[in-house]
Amino acid sequence: MNIALDMMGGDFAPDELVKGIRDYLSEKKPALVSLIGDEQLLLPLLNQYEVPAGAYRIIPTTEVIGMHEHPLKALKGKPDSSIAVGFGLLAAGKIDAFISAGNTGAMLVGSLYTIKPIEGIQRPTIGTIVPMENGATGLLLDVGANADCKAEHLNQFATLGSLYAKYILGIETPRVGLLNIGEEEGKGNVLAQATYPLLKENSQIHFIGNVEGRDVFLDHADVLVCEGFTGNIILKLAESLHGIMDRQKVKNEYFDRFNFEDYGGTPVLGVNKPVIIGHGISRAKAYKNMLLLAQKMIETQLLEKMASAFQA
Amino acid sequence: MNIALDMMGGDFAPDELVKGIRDYLSEKKPALVSLIGDEQLLLPLLNQYEVPAGAYRIIPTTEVIGMHEHPLKALKGKPDSSIAVGFGLLAAGKIDAFISAGNTGAMLVGSLYTIKPIEGIQRPTIGTIVPMENGATGLLLDVGANADCKAEHLNQFATLGSLYAKYILGIETPRVGLLNIGEEEGKGNVLAQATYPLLKENSQIHFIGNVEGRDVFLDHADVLVCEGFTGNIILKLAESLHGIMDRQKVKNEYFDRFNFEDYGGTPVLGVNKPVIIGHGISRAKAYKNMLLLAQKMIETQLLEKMASAFQA
Numbered sequence: 246m247n248i249a250l251d252m253m254g255g256d257f258a259p260d261e262l263v264k265g266i267r268d269y270l271s272e273k274k275p276a277l278v279s280l281i282g283d284e285q286l287l288l289p290l291l292n293q294y295e296v297p298a299g300a301y302r303i304i305p306t307t308e309v310i311g312m313h314e315h316p317l318k319a320l321k322g323k324p325d326s327s328i329a330v331g332f333g334l335l336a337a338g339k340i341d342a343f344i345s346a347g348n349t350g351a352m353l354v355g356s357l358y359t360i361k362p363i364e365g366i367q368r369p370t371i372g373t374i375v376p377m378e379n380g381a382t383g384l385l386l387d388v389g390a391n392a393d394c395k396a397e398h399l400n401q402f403a404t405l406g407s408l409y410a411k412y413i414l415g416i417e418t419p420r421v422g423l424l425n426i427g428e429e430e431g432k433g434n435v436l437a438q439a440t441y442p443l444l445k446e447n448s449q450i451h452f453i454g455n456v457e458g459r460d461v462f463l464d465h466a467d468v469l470v471c472e473g474f475t476g477n478i479i480l481k482l483a484e485s486l487h488g489i490m491d492r493q494k495v496k497n498e499y500f501d502r503f504n505f506e507d508y509g510g511t512p513v514l515g516v517n518k519p520v521i522i523g524h525g526i527s528r529a530k531a532y533k534n535m536l537l538l539a540q541k542m543i544e545t546q547l548l549e550k551m552a553s554a555f556q557a
Numbered sequence: 558m559n560i561a562l563d564m565m566g567g568d569f570a571p572d573e574l575v576k577g578i579r580d581y582l583s584e585k586k587p588a589l590v591s592l593i594g595d596e597q598l599l600l601p602l603l604n605q606y607e608v609p610a611g612a613y614r615i616i617p618t619t620e621v622i623g624m625h626e627h628p629l630k631a632l633k634g635k636p637d638s639s640i641a642v643g644f645g646l647l648a649a650g651k652i653d654a655f656i657s658a659g660n661t662g663a664m665l666v667g668s669l670y671t672i673k674p675i676e677g678i679q680r681p682t683i684g685t686i687v688p689m690e691n692g693a694t695g696l697l698l699d700v701g702a703n704a705d706c707k708a709e710h711l712n713q714f715a716t717l718g719s720l721y722a723k724y725i726l727g728i729e730t731p732r733v734g735l736l737n738i739g740e741e742e743g744k745g746n747v748l749a750q751a752t753y754p755l756l757k758e759n760s761q762i763h764f765i766g767n768v769e770g771r772d773v774f775l776d777h778a779d780v781l782v783c784e785g786f787t788g789n790i791i792l793k794l795a796e797s798l799h800g801i802m803d804r805q806k807v808k809n810e811y812f813d814r815f816n817f818e819d820y821g822g823t824p825v826l827g828v829n830k831p832v833i834i835g836h837g838i839s840r841a842k843a844y845k846n847m848l849l850l851a852q853k854m855i856e857t858q859l860l861e862k863m864a865s866a867f868q869a
Contacts (some may be wrong), residue, residue: 374849377830378801389738392746426701430702434704434786458793462801474746476789477738481770489690489774489811497807 248539249340251327252282253309253448254347256525259283263290265532270300272533279304279340279353281327283537301482306330306458307487316350328352332359335518342539344510346523346532353390356513356520363548365555367516368398371522372406373480376502377464384410385424385469386514389477396439399423399470400447404554405514406468407450412545414467415540422456422466430454436472443471454498454538512542515551519543529530558853561652562844563639564594565621568837571595575602577844582612584845588722588852589651591616593639614688616644621659621782628662641665644671647830654851656822656844665702668825668832675860677867680710681827682785683834684718685792688814693694696735697773697781698721698826701789708751711735711782712759715869716866717826719762724857725850726779730758734768734778736787742766756782821846823852827863830854831855 250266259282266278277300280287284305291301304493308326310319320329331343332355345352353371372386386406391398401423410419422445425433430441432455444452456466461479471479487503506532507530510523519542521535542548562578564571571594585787589612593597596617604614620638622631632641643655644667657664665683674681684698698714700708700786715733735756737745742753744767756764768778773791783791799815819842822835831854833847853858 353591378804392738392749422791426704426786426793434784437704437786457789458795459797461794462797471790472746474738474749475790478736478770478773478783478787479790481738482773482791482794483770485771485774492690492813493809493810495807495809499801499805500807533730 246276246540246543247279247340247346248276248342248536249281249304249334251278251331251343251345251347252287252307253327253540254279255523255527256344257528258346258438259287259290261528262532263296264529265295265536266301266393267294268298268529268533269536270297272537275300275536277302277342278332278536281306281331282542283307288384294537295407297437304330304334310351312348314348314351316348316354316424319348320351320354328355335520336360336513341543342519342521344521344535344539346510346525346527349522352520352522353513356516360516360518360520362515363517363552363555365557366401366515368394368401368407369513370402371511371513372409374497374508375461377463378462378499379460381464381467383413383464383467384414385470385471385476385479387471387473388480388511389473390513391473393531394436394472395442395475398504399436399440400443403444403447403452404449404476404536405468405551406470408547408550408554409512409514410467412547416467418451419467420453421450422453423531424461424469424471425455425457428455428457440470504530507534509538514536517548558587558852559591559652560588560589560654560656560848561593561616561643561646562642563655563657563659564592564599564850565639566837567839568655569840570658571599571602572869573840574844575599575606575608575839575850577660577707579608579612579844581848582609583848587612587848589614590848593618593643597728598636605616605632607658613827616642616646622663624660626660626663628666632663632666634664640667647698647832648672653855654833655830655835656835656851657848658822659724661834665825665833666833668828672828672832673798674827675829675851675864675867677869678717678827679826680706680713682714682717683823684721684748685823687773688780688811690774690811691776693705693776693779694726695779695781696726697777697788697791699785699788700792701785702825703785705786706748706784707815708755709749711748711752711784712755713827714778715756715759715764715782716815718782720859720862721824721826721867722779724859724862725853728779730821731765731779732765734765736773736781736783737767737769740767740769752782756760780788792795818843819846821850824850829860831860836856
């Protein structure tokens with residue numbers, strides 16, 4: 246098993262990446278880690294943080310895609326960038342998973358056009374972990390890859406999210422809720438009204454009905470489905486709470502879980518290979534968690550399960 | 558000035574209403590308060606809470622619209638309900654404002670069909686107060702009256718919200734932000750992309766561009782504009798934070814402001830007369846605040862200002 250990291254992406258690259266890799270390699274049975282990036286920059290850091298030689302290999306690249314570059318243009322114009330090289334290796338089967346906290350748009354474009362959607366999936370999606378007040382962990386999706394959606398897209402997100410919740414979050418029968426502005430069937434905007442009956446008829450999920458904004462953190466559902474506009478607003482609003490708590494000097498274990506620095510990034514669900522997009526603010530802990538997540542996605546054969554769920 | 562209250566609506570009616578009225582009447586220069594409801598129920602309470610006779614009058618009604626009744630059917634089928642009578646009196650000019658914490662749908666239907674939109678306004682809207690971390694107070698709209706919107710609707714919400722922020726919140730030049738999932742112009746879903754240029758060209762507002770989910774509570778904008786689906790999810794999510802804080806025993810002044818029990822309800826913006834919809838969980842403080850808000854709406858001639866903003 247070979248998991249590759251874009252060593253050039255993220256606000257704290259490459260220092261925090263090297264530390265995260267070191268911590269990951271001290272776990273039980275780690276995968277081989279491929280470090281894609283500027284070799285001259287990486288070697289002294291690997292030495293400094295005492296990363297055991299033999300546990301990794303470096304794939305040298307000469308270009309970097311900046312955080313604000315146009316995704317498609319950058320991927321085409323910088324073939325030797327860490328992101329372009331990563332997707333090339335993943336598509337060729339030379340690595341088993343690719344992780345980057347760099348340009349999110351480039352990561353999405355690479356996933357869609359180099360790795361490609363699983364057959365039958367119209368719109369791959371990205372989700373976020375939702376820390377529930379009772380200690381449980383849920384999944385909200387889409388959180389921004391698809392700003393405009395059709396009902397069938399949300400229905401597919403529900404299936405993808407359920408499989409993720411089952412195999413990665415370990416929830417045997419995930420409850421799927423439709424994020425909506427009323428409890429009863431028939432409530433909501435046109436999209437939610439059209440989505441409800443599809444979810445009800447979807448035999449691959451356990452649909453429990455509508456879930457309102459007030460229930461998001463209360464563990465009413467394990468998988469919360471919405472289009473990427475609302476999902477992205479919720480995600481960023483939830484992220485901002487952690488900063489507010491910090492500034493307000495509120496110390497609370499539950500709200501500590503809103504520290505998205507700790508999470509292992511978000512996988513692109515619905516493409517043919519494991520791709521994980523990290524938050525720009527990721528630090529060592531997040532990178533270690535992303536490596537663990539990639540390993541789990543491979544070990545549980547999550548993508549094979551997704552592919553067979555969408556087989557005609 | 559004569560402000561009427563539906564004494565039968567809300568989870569704690571009529572007790573908390575009577576207490577709220579008593580507290581309001583002890584303020585400087587209160588309006589005459591009309592109490593619409595079951596006289597036999599109200600008289601002993603008015604006596605018990607020592608509400609000064611002469612400061613109010615009772616308008617007896619015999620019917621009540623339940624919280625879960627179908628709005629249109631209930632308004633037609635119960636002409637002597639407190640809500641139907643309230644709208645009748647308001648339309649006839651016998652009262653100057655109408656407040657109810659009862660069936661929200663019936664309040665919206667009554668506003669739209671009995672009071673009617675101000676000429677030129679396509680979709681009246683409801684907003685919510687946003688407590689900013691720095692102590693400021695903003696306005697988010699729409700929060701659920703319009704689940705599906707067109708760009709022009711959002712543009713009108715922006716104008717209505719600006720006038721509300723100016724005359725009621727006392728912000729001289731309110732900054733209007735478009736709630737969106739990216740900072741730059743051109744970002745967002747189809748609706749947000751179509752709305753941006755309209756806001757930019759709207760000479761009646763001070764448009765500052767897109768505002769992301771992470772900025773909602775950070776006072777980047779005074780008036781946050783979105784469709785009612787996303788707005789309602791945010792409102793209810795924010796409301797739920799107060800309950801979570803309570804259960805987590807977090808004591809914090811800023812998050813105390815998320816106690817929506819304290820607010821004076823939400824006015825229906827864009828109709829011809831002052832209508833305020835209270836939260837079902839309203840208590841005395843909220844009713845007092847709704848009365849003060851209604852009085853301020855009348856005194857500042859807010860609705861006249863809205864009407865002239867939309868004059869052809």
